[in-house]
Amino acid sequence: MSSMNWGALAHAWPYLLNGMATTLMLTAVTIVLGIAFGALLAVARMFGPPWLSGLSRLYVDTLRSIPLLLTIFWVFFLVPPLLRSLTGNDHLDVGPVYAAVTAFVLAEAAYFAEIIRGGIRSVRTGQMAAATALGMRQSTALRLIVLPQAFRNMMPSLVNQCITLFMDTSLVYVISLNDFLGAASKVAQRDGTLTEVYLFVALVYLAMCSLGAALVHLLQRRNTGRA
Template identity: 60%
Template sequence: MGYDFDWVSLQRAWPYLLQGLQMTAFLVAASMAAGIGLGTLLAITRIFAPRPVAALVAGYVNLFRSIPLILTILWIYFLMPVVLRSVTGDPNLSVGPIYAALVAFVLAESAYYCEIIRAGIGSVRAGQMQAAQSLGMSPWQAMRHVILPQAFRNMTPSLINQTIALLKDTSLVYVISLNDFLGAASKVGQRDGRVVEVYILVAVVYLVLCTAGAWWVTWLQRRKAAAAI
């Protein structure tokens, strides 16, 4: 017995699906920006800080790279309110799913970005720092104006790849009932009895976005290779 596809229901539900897609885009953009910022600080600390501090950062990175992301989301969503209530004394204090998701993604992704950025800094020749300091720059000025710009150019493809992984990971927010693109599509499919159609649409959208990101990485790598010749 054949299956009768009905795509009209998706057209009617598109405004709701678009809201979910906007939530996914917000989670990716905010988590990427904050994750790269925190990851940069962690990478610099791990490279240049005293050994005990660097060891603490390494422990942080290893922790969040070792545990499943879905577990981090659940930890933040269920445990953070308990901690905040004990600190503030407010028994009614709660953490919404958006804030819980953002905190979880930033904590987890910053650990991955940290290792990417640390490798990017290591790819810059050591003489660059010495040359900058010989011109009168402080170590921080040399890092900011000389080392990091070169490092980010070198590691842009890796950062994009990690962001593509982040895009796919945002679908895990269903566990805390946050209405992202996949969550909105699931609700539409169950409501209208068109689960097959909505999941095909979700797969196509993620495929297009991830393929575009992968193409961008390939283009950057070819451009870098051509410039090196």
């Protein structure tokens, strides 16, 4: 350990910080848009007409069956030619940032949808029946009564999925997007400090995921206490 060049990390830190900013941006945007889209999918599957429920189920089952790496490839390489053919603009392109965000939102929404569907099922059905019996519309009862309780019940599962998402963002290296791991790889190869940089990256991921795991444990204890 004494022979390692830890000082190289100090010089590389600005570059690594930019990579971490990209990772956190991808994670945050995907969480917000993925949960919103996932909630729509879950509600459509549970309360929509048969054709809409079937489409939602087909989407969720399909996206959960496709490797995330393949989804990233599809969005990055296949969507631009499709958009060019539809718009007639031969110069239209999808950059790596938009491709990564789109791929992550499409894929993660399928997982969030199943978590949200499970959360809605955890709320007693009598509450929805009582609300509608009092004259409340189903959509209003779902928004004001069911979903707030459902999100509280499923919060540990949501945080777990967010931790997985944070780690999965490292897959964007395949489209040359400079995330935290991608930046670290370039620094390590440039400076010849593979061991130092990759050990540092592992410790950062470990610290971030440990914080998330502690949050999950805290939420589970709070839910158990309420029960």
